[in-house]
Amino acid sequence: MFVSYMDEAGHFRNPNSLYVGMAGFVASEEIWGPFGKWWRAIVEDQFRLKKPFHMMDFAHRKGEFAGWSESERQNLLSSLIEAILLSELVPIGPSFPLRTTRA
Numbered sequence: 001m002f003v004s005y006m007d008e009a010g011h012f013r014n015p016n017s018l019y020v021g022m023a024g025f026v027a028s029e030e031i032w033g034p035f036g037k038w039w040r041a042i043v044e045d046q047f048r049l050k051k052p053f054h055m056m057d058f059a060h061r062k063g064e065f066a067g068w069s070e071s072e073r074q075n076l077l078s079s080l081i082e083a084i085l086l087s088e089l090v091p092i093g094p095s096f097p098l099r100t101t102r103a
Helices: 029-046 055-059 070-086
Strands: 002-009 019-028 090-092 095-097
Touching (some): 019 029
16 A cells, blocks of 8 residues: 655735645655654654754754754754655655636
């Protein structure tokens, strides 16, 4: 069986959203277990985060990421990307326009 974890972008009720989409990864159940342990080891053990990793907070230097040096940020992101690349996760990311134009 395959399992996917995804996050959304945009919302049809938001008048500023031009698109709505999902992005994430799909893999077999056998891959997700070890990957989850690896991810938690990076986030919790290596970088001592108390909450789940959220890219929005990371990108805006909010929450636990406030005050992090650029070196710390690069080390965390590099470690997480390495975990993704070395696993057999398959990236997926459909998106759709919320409005169409006709000539």
